Amino acid sequence: MGPCRGGIRFHPSMNLSIAKFLGFEQALKNALSPYKLGGAAGGSDFDPKGKSDNEVMRFCQSFMSEMYRYFGPDRDLPSEEIGVGTREMGYLFGQYRRLAGNFQGSFTGPRIFWSGASLRAEATGYGLVFFAQLMLADMNKELKGLRCVMSGSGKIALHVLEKLIAYGALPVTVSDSKGYLVDEDGFDYMKIQFLRDIKAQQRSLRDYSKTYARSKYYDEAKPWNERCDLAFACASQNEINESDATNMVNSGCRILVEGSNMPCTPEAIQVLRKANILVAPAMAAGAGGIVAGELELNHECSLMHWSPEDFESKLQEAMKQTYQRSLKAATDFGYQKESPEALVHGSVISSFLTIAQAMTDQGCV
Numbered sequence: 001m002g003p004c005r006g007g008i009r010f011h012p013s014m015n016l017s018i019a020k021f022l023g024f025e026q027a028l029k030n031a032l033s034p035y036k037l038g039g040a041a042g043g044s045d046f047d048p049k050g051k052s053d054n055e056v057m058r059f060c061q062s063f064m065s066e067m068y069r070y071f072g073p074d075r076d077l078p079s080e081e082i083g084v085g086t087r088e089m090g091y092l093f094g095q096y097r098r099l100a101g102n103f104q105g106s107f108t109g110p111r112i113f114w115s116g117a118s119l120r121a122e123a124t125g126y127g128l129v130f131f132a133q134l135m136l137a138d139m140n141k142e143l144k145g146l147r148c149v150m151s152g153s154g155k156i157a158l159h160v161l162e163k164l165i166a167y168g169a170l171p172v173t174v175s176d177s178k179g180y181l182v183d184e185d186g187f188d189y190m191k192i193q194f195l196r197d198i199k200a201q202q203r204s205l206r207d208y209s210k211t212y213a214r215s216k217y218y219d220e221a222k223p224w225n226e227r228c229d230l231a232f233a234c235a236s237q238n239e240i241n242e243s244d245a246t247n248m249v250n251s252g253c254r255i256l257v258e259g260s261n262m263p264c265t266p267e268a269i270q271v272l273r274k275a276n277i278l279v280a281p282a283m284a285a286g287a288g289g290i291v292a293g294e295l296e297l298n299h300e301c302s303l304m305h306w307s308p309e310d311f312e313s314k315l316q317e318a319m320k321q322t323y324q325r326s327l328k329a330a331t332d333f334g335y336q337k338e339s340p341e342a343l344v345h346g347s348v349i350s351s352f353l354t355i356a357q358a359m360t361d362q363g364c365v
Ligand SMILES: NC(=O)c1ccc[n+]([C@@H]2O[C@H](COP(=O)([O-])OP(=O)(O)OC[C@H]3O[C@@H](n4cnc5c(N)ncnc54)[C@H](O)[C@@H]3O)[C@@H](O)[C@H]2O)c1
Pocket: 007, 079, 080, 081, 082, 083, 084, 124, 151, 152, 153, 154, 155, 156, 157, 175, 176, 177, 178, 234, 235, 236, 237, 239, 259, 260, 261, 286, 289
């Protein structure tokens, strides 16, 4: 399937094995999305933390000097991932454009193509919340008043926070690789801006507690033992192990929404399964970024002018299609719609069938 779309990750732990798993997950995720794209992933063990803008720019340029020949609108469309945000995408795109002589690189990054209207940066996080809403609606429930815990404090996590607040939920935690922060009063828009400032200045989340005295930062701990109705995993792969999953069950969590790709270890999956926790798999719930990329591309081609509201309603519609496609595949293959595993199995089945069909049609090339 193609063209391929997937994230570029800059993180010291990045290696070939991680790139392969991310690419594999992305292939399934893209096949499940309404756009039926191919999957890709890549990156480097370069650590942007603590580097100046110029150092980041020079690294991005070197990276692209080699990679530009593999990118292009009909080939491979890179997007943001851990350690790669708008700044990095801008530098990568600039060098791509310089070397390929092609403006239509289809790089995702709102400030490059059409400032203001695109919700590219927000799309994955917002999409996760829309997906949770669809699950709750099927249970005749809504997000309003529900207590939510979350890991991560990056691009995805902060946009999930934003949308949860808009829907009247009570998000109470964020985390980084050193620990987690809990604010019993819940976050609001001003607090999110404060978190953004802390992250932009590469400070610890611990600093938040100096301003908001009722909050607390726990070193070397994860947020999964905090009482909650919903949990959003938005940090990294394998971030929920067996004991984390046990904590999550004991803290009253009913739904786990996967923002990070493959956040649960196999042992954690067993614990959640036994406890009948409903899981929104990253493959389906994390489709927002693909949707935004595709909408941007079409917008770029058709030069239409969409407002953020138009964009958001298209994102909502695409998330709904992804949700329904997953549930349909699950019920077609004998899972009850209400089964806690329906979405997990349904999304894999639907993706697999789409890819298998494409391979068969194209002569298994
Ligand atoms: N950006 C996207 O479009 C996209 C799409 C789908 C899925 N994802 C996944 O979402 C997750 C977050 O991506 P992002 O774009 O927000 O990245 P980011 O670099 O903006 O943020 C990552 C966050 O996770 C925290 N973190 C890293 N390692 C951690 C650990 N071991 N424990 C706790 N926190 C840790 C960091 O402090 C940071 O706040 C990743 O797993 C990524 O694969 C991203």
